Amino acid sequence: MRTVLLVEDSHTQRECLSQQLTWSGWDVIPACDGMDALEKLQGSCPDVVLLDVVMPRLDGYRACRLIKSNPETQNIPVIFLTGKEQNLAVYEGIKHAEAYVSKPWRSQELLETIKWVIVYARSKPKVNSDAAWFRHFLLNLKLIEIYLHSPGKRETHGLQILRLYEAAMKALDQTLVLNPRHLRARRYRDGVRHQYQQFRQELEQIHSCQLCYYYHGQDGINCAVHPAGPVSKWCPDWKLD
Structure with a gap:
């Protein structure tokens, strides 16, 4: 099945896009920000990355540059998801990505953009130097x-x-x-x-919570994994809708 890495910090928009892509035959790997996306890329090789621009921890521009500079991921096509007010600023970042789609997106436009960037990416040479x-x-x-x-x-x-x-x-x-x-x-x-x-x-x-071994809410909501603690996605004290 074709796979898309969907990087969007808005839970609502991420779920909405996931549903639309799933209905269109795509297997969706969700990520909540740029750092989460880079970690997901270590264990998968999606056909395309849909990347929001404004996100906590690591924004879309920097995440895209890291994806494109890495010889292991450089040929994975990236499509920016941008708000109308970001379209002028995106021209600086577009040189690192293949395309961008404005929010609110139209499903047909998004699917057509995904198709042509994948075809384009197949023609690009790989550089492993x-x-x-x-x-x-x-x-x-x-x-x-x-x-x-x-x-x-x-x-x-x-x-x-x-x-x-x-x-x-x-x-x-x-x-x-x-x-x-x-x-x-x-x-x-x-x-x-x-x-x-x-x-x-x-x-x-750093003194971590003695119950779950997480520490300090890094964005005011989600606690960060303490290096000396167990690895899991979210602090069990928080319930995310």
């Missing part, structure tokens, strides 16, 4: 620096920063597999691993 992986590393590193300089970096962005560090280290490893003599990658490798371990230790000092 040390240079491509190193560019992906630098993009992750830049985003890490943005989060690290934001207020409440540990409490509000801790898990995102860890995930970005892990993606950055994977990109460095791939760079060196393809080119063991890549000087810049070799220089970065030990330093980035040390920063990752140091940041992880800082997070482990």
